[in-house]
Amino acid sequence: MKLVAGLLRRFDTVVWGAREQPLLPWATRGLRVVRTVLVLARDLARGQLTLRAMSLVYTTLLSIVPLLALSFSVLKAFGVYNQIQPMLLNFLAPLGEKGEEVAHRIVQFIERMNVGMLGALGVGLLVYTAVSLMQKIEESLNYIWHIPSHRSFGERFSRYLSVLMVGPVLVFSALGITATVMNIETVRELLAIGALGGTVQAASRLLPYILVIAAFSFIYMFIPNARVRFGPAVIGGAVGGILWQSAGWLFAVFVASTNRYAAIYSGLAILVLFMVWVYLSWLILLFGASVAFYVQHPEYLYAGEGEPRLSNRMRERLALSLMSLVATRFLSGERMPSATELTRLLGVPMHALQAVLDALESRELLVQSGADPAQYLPARDPSLIPVATVLETVRAAGEDRFLSPAELPVPRPVDGALERMRQAIESSLGNMTLRDLAGRAEELALRDGVDAQDR
Numbered sequence: 001m002k003l004v005a006g007l008l009r010r011f012d013t014v015v016w017g018a019r020e021q022p023l024l025p026w027a028t029r030g031l032r033v034v035r036t037v038l039v040l041a042r043d044l045a046r047g048q049l050t051l052r053a054m055s056l057v058y059t060t061l062l063s064i065v066p067l068l069a070l071s072f073s074v075l076k077a078f079g080v081y082n083q084i085q086p087m088l089l090n091f092l093a094p095l096g097e098k099g100e101e102v103a104h105r106i107v108q109f110i111e112r113m114n115v116g117m118l119g120a121l122g123v124g125l126l127v128y129t130a131v132s133l134m135q136k137i138e139e140s141l142n143y144i145w146h147i148p149s150h151r152s153f154g155e156r157f158s159r160y161l162s163v164l165m166v167g168p169v170l171v172f173s174a175l176g177i178t179a180t181v182m183n184i185e186t187v188r189e190l191l192a193i194g195a196l197g198g199t200v201q202a203a204s205r206l207l208p209y210i211l212v213i214a215a216f217s218f219i220y221m222f223i224p225n226a227r228v229r230f231g232p233a234v235i236g237g238a239v240g241g242i243l244w245q246s247a248g249w250l251f252a253v254f255v256a257s258t259n260r261y262a263a264i265y266s267g268l269a270i271l272v273l274f275m276v277w278v279y280l281s282w283l284i285l286l287f288g289a290s291v292a293f294y295v296q297h298p299e300y301l302y303a304g305e306g307e308p309r310l311s312n313r314m315r316e317r318l319a320l321s322l323m324s325l326v327a328t329r330f331l332s333g334e335r336m337p338s339a340t341e342l343t344r345l346l347g348v349p350m351h352a353l354q355a356v357l358d359a360l361e362s363r364e365l366l367v368q369s370g371a372d373p374a375q376y377l378p379a380r381d382p383s384l385i386p387v388a389t390v391l392e393t394v395r396a397a398g399e400d401r402f403l404s405p406a407e408l409p410v411p412r413p414v415d416g417a418l419e420r421m422r423q424a425i426e427s428s429l430g431n432m433t434l435r436d437l438a439g440r441a442e443e444l445a446l447r448d449g450v451d452a453q454d455r
Contacts, residue, residue, distance in 0.1 A: 016302075032298055032301065035301040036294045036298075036301060039300070039302075040291065040294070043290055044287070049287065050283060052143065052282075053282040053283040053286055055136065056133075056278075056282040057278050057279045059132060060278050061275070061278075062129060062132075064106070065106065067133060068106065089103050092277070093252065094248040094249070094251035095251075095252075095255055095270075095273050095274065095277060096255050096256055098269070098270050098273055102274055131156075131157065131160045134159075135156065137219075138150070138151075138156070138223050140286060140289075141220070141223050141286075141289050142224055144224075144289045144290050144293050145225075145228075145289075145293050146293075146300075146349070147225050148351075149225065150225060151225050159222075208245060209241055209242065209245055212240075212241035212244055213234070213238050213241035213242070215237075215241075216240040216241050216288050217236070217237030217238075219285070220236050220237060220289055220292045221233045227340060231295070232292040232296035233292050235291060235295050236288040236289055236290075236291040236293075236295065237292070239288050239291045240284055240285055240289070241288070243288070244281060244284045247280055247281075247284060251276075251280065255273060297349070297350065299343065299348060300349050309352070310352050310355075315355075315394045315395075315397075316391050318346065318348060318352070318356050319359075319360065319390050319391070319393070319394040320387065320391070320437065322346060323360070323366075323378075323385075323390055323434055324434070324437040324438055325342070326366065326377060326378060327378055327382040327385075327435065327438035330377055330378050330382065330438075331435070331438050336369065336375035336376060336377045338374060338375050338376070339353065339354065339357065339373070339374070342357075342376070356394055357376065358397075359393055359398075360393060362393075363389070364379045364380075365378070365379055365389070365390060366378065366379055367379045378434065381435075382434035383433050384433065385434040386431070386433055386434075387429050387432045387433065387437065388425060388426050388432075391425065391429075
């Protein structure tokens with residue numbers, strides 16, 4: 001046991017204790033991959049992803065018929081409504097013959113639904129039920145991306161309806177165009193050539209993976225209330241798509257090789273298998289989103305449970321660093337940094353940086369521009385912002401919502417010691433302002449350090 005404990009401590013030191021040590025580029029990338037795998041395993045063990053996947057299963061059961069009914073209505077107007085059942089069969093293929101039965105019953109239910117007889121209230125409830133699934137997906141992805149704020153109701157409604165109404169038309173139109181092109185005589189003659197035909201046949205086997213990866217990547221870029229870069233979204237989509245296709249194959253083998261579920265659940269076996277497969281699908285989608293998040297935000301790769309919290313000393317250091325960076329950009333006439341850029345330059349998690357930014361904004365030391373994404377700039381001339389005010393701002397952040405010094409009685413000697421500390425800070429800083437902290441050398445050193453880590 002001592003040997004195993006020693007090996008685990010050594011492994012922990014190598015993986016998590018190498019932040020201060022300069023590493024070769026290949027070692028840095030390999031270490032980041034190892035950290036990502038460990039953090040993903042930790043997130044799965046904590047159970048938040050599984051809980052949100054189960055919540056999405058419940059919402060899916062309530063909204064799958066309204067969702068498909070809306071898609072059916074749109075596709076029927078374009079004359080391609082008969083493509084819904086093949087799409088369902090493809091999704092439920094891991095269920096085998098049971099999947100065909102489930103798809104057939106769902107399509108029958110949709111075809112019997114007369115939207116015109118529902119009335120305005122019924123149609124409104126139909127749309128709301130379908131939109132609620134999209135809202136639940138966004139909330140789950142926002143949780144993964146550590147985004148506390150949501151889009152406005154109007155923006156969410158327009159985005160969701162565009163996905164629900166325009167998405168199916170584009171997908172089935174692309175499939176129809178592909179089928180038409182493949183049936184053209186000239187194309188068929190070209191495919192008859194041995195080498196070209198073999199290449200197309202191999203590509204057709206990869207097509208399901210490519211379509212799933214593209215769909216996952218689109219969800220990761222479009223749904224979260226965050227600016228997701230193309231590269232991380234594709235990496236997360238590739239991991240999620242490959243896992244989904246592989247899980248479908250394994251689940252199909254499981255369903256085909258055992259009949260115990262039918263003996264246990266009897267007539268409910270179809271429903272149970274359907275729910276299990278939907279759960280696995282949502283869990284894989286959320287797992288791929290986590291991969292995309294950690295690829296884009298490696299500063300969240302840390303050991304330990306929960307989100308890292310900054311100490312008082314680190315908050316003061318962070319506040320002075322970002323105010324110095326903002327003042328430097330402002331005085332030199334360069335483009336002002338956004339929150340995402342500040343996160344990358346300073347190498348701290350977004351939620352920790354945002355807490356400091358909010359505190360500085362509340363005291364009107366920083367303001368946001370109206371650009372997209374919003375950029376941060378000094379609220380007034382840097383020469384009029386004392387450094388002592390910046391420190392006092394982050395030290396007092398949150399007191400208006402919780403306890404304040406006046407509400408916490410302390411012994412007189414303690415109060416005197418705290419007052420001497422405050423006076424010492426003010427006297428040591430003197431009249432130093434934010435302009436005194438601004439300088440190109442500090443920003444260049446900071447940027448070089450970040451670039452070295454990336455390499």
